[in-house]
Amino acid sequence: MRNNPYYGPEGHGPYEMIGIGDLDLEEGGRIPDCQLAVATHGKLNAAKDNAILVPTWYSGTSKIMEQVYIGDGRALDPSKYFIIVVNQIGNGLSTSPHNSTGALAGPGFPKVRIGDDVRAQHQLLTETYGLDRLALVVGGSMGAQQTYEWAVRYPEFVQRAAPIAGTAKFTEHDILLLDTLAEAITSDPGFRDGSYASPADVAAGLKRHAKGWTLCGWSDAFFRAGRHRAFGFETVRDFADNFMVGYFAPMDPNALLSMSWKAQNADVSRHTGGDLAAALGRIKAKTFVMPISHDVIFPVADCAAEQALISGSSLRPLVSIDGHLGLFGADPELLAQVDANLKELMETSVD
Numbered sequence: 001m002r003n004n005p006y007y008g009p010e011g012h013g014p015y016e017m018i019g020i021g022d023l024d025l026e027e028g029g030r031i032p033d034c035q036l037a038v039a040t041h042g043k044l045n046a047a048k049d050n051a052i053l054v055p056t057w058y059s060g061t062s063k064i065m066e067q068v069y070i071g072d073g074r075a076l077d078p079s080k081y082f083i084i085v086v087n088q089i090g091n092g093l094s095t096s097p098h099n100s101t102g103a104l105a106g107p108g109f110p111k112v113r114i115g116d117d118v119r120a121q122h123q124l125l126t127e128t129y130g131l132d133r134l135a136l137v138v139g140g141s142m143g144a145q146q147t148y149e150w151a152v153r154y155p156e157f158v159q160r161a162a163p164i165a166g167t168a169k170f171t172e173h174d175i176l177l178l179d180t181l182a183e184a185i186t187s188d189p190g191f192r193d194g195s196y197a198s199p200a201d202v203a204a205g206l207k208r209h210a211k212g213w214t215l216c217g218w219s220d221a222f223f224r225a226g227r228h229r230a231f232g233f234e235t236v237r238d239f240a241d242n243f244m245v246g247y248f249a250p251m252d253p254n255a256l257l258s259m260s261w262k263a264q265n266a267d268v269s270r271h272t273g274g275d276l277a278a279a280l281g282r283i284k285a286k287t288f289v290m291p292i293s294h295d296v297i298f299p300v301a302d303c304a305a306e307q308a309l310i311s312g313s314s315l316r317p318l319v320s321i322d323g324h325l326g327l328f329g330a331d332p333e334l335l336a337q338v339d340a341n342l343k344e345l346m347e348t349s350v351d
């Protein structure tokens, strides 16, 4: 499926495409002429010390980060900071299965790791913007995985880190969860091992994928409180069959599967031969670990266990019955807690 119309500036702009040359991948593949879709907000100051990096999460793009987290008066305030939102490789805007050609197209797209994204982002920031540090790296879910990778891989570069609703090493439970969600797609005969002509051919698989995400992305309390009605849907099934199915239906299955594999294999202890404590011990950034109270994918306990291994860090649970997809910003109290913590973190001086 070439150039899925869902992934364009109309729905996700403005952003610019920035080439970083050939990207050799940790798994052995190579992306020739790798293109990153980048959205910036605000201006880089003369000292080049007001830059904030915001990576993107699974299924998301720079657009939702702009809509939900960035604005005058917010913690991520473009009038104070130069905010760089980089779309992860494989998310449909940056180099991805549907916009690649030849052997890389569709099912041929190579395995991309979190570390590949972070190395590509580091190259972008140093070459395009001339940065030698980041005031903050902040991201949700897979954005948190990239935040941890940044803080471990480039400890001198990252002054502050705010992983929201994510972990540095994906858990066994979560690996099984994403296997199940991926199989919901690949078990659709219309998927044809990734050689489908259009996402519409994989509608049944994407629908099952969406219903799985309905179960793990929100919380039982969210539905019990009738929060789905805030989205305009009377019943839980209506919310699942319309909002969630409608969300995933236009997306490229190979892009989703590329990001899913990436998420499953997120593990900063790759830097230290499997020693997670040693990897997290490398972090120099002032770190606020910010799980969401009712998140069933990245429970507070999983995030707290990692936070305990990061010197000088602070556990800042965000209370919201919305669960993991509280990230989408439907709970204003969650966003208020995010901003209060990020503002406090940004006021924390770093040597």
Ligand SMILES: CCOC(C)=O
Pocket (backbone or CB within 6 Å): 057, 058, 059, 140, 141, 142, 143, 263, 297
């Ligand atoms: C499992 C990763 O989920 C997101 C939303 O990134």
